[in-house]
Amino acid sequence: MDDTTHCLWYRSPAAEWTDALPLGNGRLGAMVFGGVTRDEFALNEDTLWSGGPYQPANPDAPRHLDAVRQRLFAGDYAGAQTLANQTLMGRPYLQTSYQPAGRLLLDCNHATLFSNYRRSLDLASAIATTRYSVAGTDFVRESFISAADGVLVIALTADQPAAISVGVDFVFEQPGMTALHPDGLGYIGRNRAENGIAARLNWAFRAKVLHIGGALAAKDGRILVSQADAVTILIDIATSYRRFDDVTGDPEALINDRLARASAKSLSALRADHVAAHKALYDRFEIDLGRTSNAALPTDERIAAFAEGNDPDMAALYVRYGRYLAIASSRPGTQPANLQGIWNKEIRPPWGSKYTTNINLQMNYWLADAANLADCFEPLIGLVEDLAVTGAEMARIHYGARGWVLHHNTDLWRATGPIDGAQWGLWPTGGAWLCAQLWDHARFAGFPDALVERLYPLLAGAARFCLDILVPLPGSDLLVTAPSVSPENVHPHGATLCFGPAMDSQILRDLFAATRAAAQRLNRDAALVSEIDAARARLPADRIGKQGQLQEWMEDWDADVPEIHHRHVSHLYALYPSLQIAPHTTPELAEAARRTLDIRGDDATGWGIGWRINLWARLGDGNRAFSVVRRLIHPERSYRNLFDAHPPFQIDGNFGGAAGILEMLVQSDEAGITLLPALPDAWPSGRIRGLRARGGISVNLEWAEGRVTAYDIEGAVPYRGTVSFGPGREMRIPVGA
Numbered sequence: 001m002d003d004t005t006h007c008l009w010y011r012s013p014a015a016e017w018t019d020a021l022p023l024g025n026g027r028l029g030a031m032v033f034g035g036v037t038r039d040e041f042a043l044n045e046d047t048l049w050s051g052g053p054y055q056p057a058n059p060d061a062p063r064h065l066d067a068v069r070q071r072l073f074a075g076d077y078a079g080a081q082t083l084a085n086q087t088l089m090g091r092p093y094l095q096t097s098y099q100p101a102g103r104l105l106l107d108c109n110h111a112t113l114f115s116n117y118r119r120s121l122d123l124a125s126a127i128a129t130t131r132y133s134v135a136g137t138d139f140v141r142e143s144f145i146s147a148a149d150g151v152l153v154i155a156l157t158a159d160q161p162a163a164i165s166v167g168v169d170f171v172f173e174q175p176g177m178t179a180l181h182p183d184g185l186g187y188i189g190r191n192r193a194e195n196g197i198a199a200r201l202n203w204a205f206r207a208k209v210l211h212i213g214g215a216l217a218a219k220d221g222r223i224l225v226s227q228a229d230a231v232t233i234l235i236d237i238a239t240s241y242r243r244f245d246d247v248t249g250d251p252e253a254l255i256n257d258r259l260a261r262a263s264a265k266s267l268s269a270l271r272a273d274h275v276a277a278h279k280a281l282y283d284r285f286e287i288d289l290g291r292t293s294n295a296a297l298p299t300d301e302r303i304a305a306f307a308e309g310n311d312p313d314m315a316a317l318y319v320r321y322g323r324y325l326a327i328a329s330s331r332p333g334t335q336p337a338n339l340q341g342i343w344n345k346e347i348r349p350p351w352g353s354k355y356t357t358n359i360n361l362q363m364n365y366w367l368a369d370a371a372n373l374a375d376c377f378e379p380l381i382g383l384v385e386d387l388a389v390t391g392a393e394m395a396r397i398h399y400g401a402r403g404w405v406l407h408h409n410t411d412l413w414r415a416t417g418p419i420d421g422a423q424w425g426l427w428p429t430g431g432a433w434l435c436a437q438l439w440d441h442a443r444f445a446g447f448p449d450a451l452v453e454r455l456y457p458l459l460a461g462a463a464r465f466c467l468d469i470l471v472p473l474p475g476s477d478l479l480v481t482a483p484s485v486s487p488e489n490v491h492p493h494g495a496t497l498c499f500g501p502a503m504d505s506q507i508l509r510d511l512f513a514a515t516r517a518a519a520q521r522l523n524r525d526a527a528l529v530s531e532i533d534a535a536r537a538r539l540p541a542d543r544i545g546k547q548g549q550l551q552e553w554m555e556d557w558d559a560d561v562p563e564i565h566h567r568h569v570s571h572l573y574a575l576y577p578s579l580q581i582a583p584h585t586t587p588e589l590a591e592a593a594r595r596t597l598d599i600r601g602d603d604a605t606g607w608g609i610g611w612r613i614n615l616w617a618r619l620g621d622g623n624r625a626f627s628v629v630r631r632l633i634h635p636e637r638s639y640r641n642l643f644d645a646h647p648p649f650q651i652d653g654n655f656g657g658a659a660g661i662l663e664m665l666v667q668s669d670e671a672g673i674t675l676l677p678a679l680p681d682a683w684p685s686g687r688i689r690g691l692r693a694r695g696g697i698s699v700n701l702e703w704a705e706g707r708v709t710a711y712d713i714e715g716a717v718p719y720r721g722t723v724s725f726g727p728g729r730e731m732r733i734p735v736g737a
């Protein structure tokens with residue numbers, strides 16, 4: 001039996017898309033089904049979206065803002081929401097969606113009776129393998145998407161000569177036309193229009209079929225290879241997208257260039273270069289939580305057995321898979337991971353498979369820094385750089401404000417307007433949250449000058465917008481956001497629309513602190529810093545309500561909300577991902593956050609589970625956090641390919657869940673590092689290598705019988721924080737004083 005430490009593996013082919021195994025180089029994505037007589041590769045390219053450049057700002061909006069605010073301050077929340085729906089939404093008030101390219105089908109011409117079947121995905125090499133035997137011949141299909149060469153490679157081999165006869169077809173999902181090439185298939189097409197947003201992208205697909213022995217024929221729109229010893233198929237897809245406002249790229253030239261280079265290399269060179277590019281990221285980190293006999297089971301059986309069984313390595317595999325998915329869906333130069341990473345089979349995917357920014361996109365990047373994949377974070381910075389441009393126009397036209405704004409969604413075209421309906425979309429702090437997250441990324445990196453310099457204009461722009469839209473709360477000295485929402489939660493006055501939800505003030509505290517710190521590091525914008533200082537002092541503080549809970553709104557409405565177990569826990573932003581609330585710094589607020597979590601309950605949709613694991617970890621309750629991990633690694637929340645079920649599939653829970661498992665083992669803030677802050681009884685011994693902590697630090701750690709047995713902490717500069725152990729933070733050791 002192979003070593004399965006880094007493997008997802010199965011005893012039968014994928015019956016559904018969520019059984020298939022994902023490959024990706026950040027840009028190109030494939031889901032591998034591993035069929036025997038018919039195999040399928042469902043294909044994506046990360047810039048293949050519907051629509052084209054557009055700006056949804058609504059020039060009529062500014063003159064209605066005050067009327068909506070007045071209704072809110074008068075307590076007419078439902079009336080304010082109705083008026084906001086009529087006057088304050090973007091035009092159009094929907095966005096575009098991420099699209100599938102098509103499906104590559106391989107029809108293998110051999111007998112149907114097979115044995116010795118196994119399909120697997122090796123996370124350490126990023127290679128998917130399908131093996132089986134038919135009539136005494138062993139067949140192996142290996143596939144990978146190379147970050148080094150930019151293409152999908154499918155290699156078909158057999159242990160007998162002349163055994164491979166295969167038909168190759170491409171079933172496209174976008175309008176266009178097929179072209180047969182002497183050595184493969186081609187396709188040139190156009191994307192789709194959506195929600196009144198015109199289609200402006202060209203795209204192209206090409207499969208180049210190389211064979212050793214046998215013969216190749218191009219016929220009836222498909223390629224037929226007969227009696228070959230081995231077949232290698234190289235595939236590429238590209239679009240004309242260059243930037244949110246530029247669609248003048250030449251997809252065919254891009255493809256032809258990459259395929260020409262790739263086909264000039266041997267299969268073994270392609271494979272070796274692919275593995276090296278993957279390992280450069282994957283091998284930086286290791287986690288071992290101990291192995292039991294369950295570790296030898298196929299992955300689907302392990303998922304089914306996890307909640308009731310003893311399989312600590314499955315939680316470690318969940319982290320390895322989260323890292324794998326980050327590397328496969330988000331690399332420098334690619335689009336950030338969307339709601340489904342880069343894997344989507346539907347023309348109308350759930351929520352457009354776009355970027356939802358009231359939790360989901362942020363959660364996609366909770367794992368990267370701690371898991372030593374700072375490179376995978378890069379596309380998120382690129383996205384915010386674009387949003388700071390499109391969002392500046394939105395701020396000016398839609399609010400008459402300085403700076404830039406993003407509401408609760410964006411897409412390939414970097415639209416920033418309020419969409420879907422005021423109940424969901426009229427939330428002006430999506431961009432501010434992303435900026436707070438970028439600053440935390442800089443904190444992990446130890447604030448390198450170039451990064452601070454790069455982030456500063458983004459932070460300053462987001463801060464300027466927020467300064468301009470904060471309004472005095474009548475009858476007080478406080479400044480609040482209005483209109484806003486506490487994401488998606490209906491309050492007892494029949495609306496989500498409100499003023500000053502706790503989450504907004506928490507996000508603004510982080511944004512303002514970050515902008516101030518960056519300005520001071522760069523010695524810039526003293527005037528902006530004083531504006532920030534004046535406003536920050538007037539933001540409402542977190543409040544504790546009559547149930548002892550952390551209040552979600554300015555008023556103590558929490559006990560009377562229609563959906564008491566709502567999946568969003570927006571006001572716990574301060575506990576995680578923010579560092580504002582912690583048991584050792586703000587014990588009363590931490591206790592109130594614990595009470596809120598208890599009332600809200602641990603059962604939630606995929607990402608809601610991911611968030612709760614991190615929250616319980618921050619509260620130092622390892623066994624409670626582990627009980628939520630058991631809800632996550634369970635057939636209700638994890639498909640057979642370990643994709644997170646919202647349901648349907650949404651990748652945020654994969655990243656949030658994996659981040660949560662690490663948060664149980666190591667936590668850090670600007671003052672120090674805590675080892676085993678929330679270790680559950682289920683993981684008494686283990687080992688981690690290459691975890692990153694805030695301050696530009698690398699942590700190695702070993703523990704046994706629930707106690708740290710060895711650790712080392714390294715940084716580019718000597719570490720100057722403290723190191724503490726366990727949930728009570730006993731034995732604080734100051735280091736490098």
Ligand code: FUC
Pocket residue numbers: 339351356358360488567605646650
């Ligand atoms: C938020 C969530 C939904 C879903 C969507 C993509 O709006 O409330 O549950 O995850 O994003």
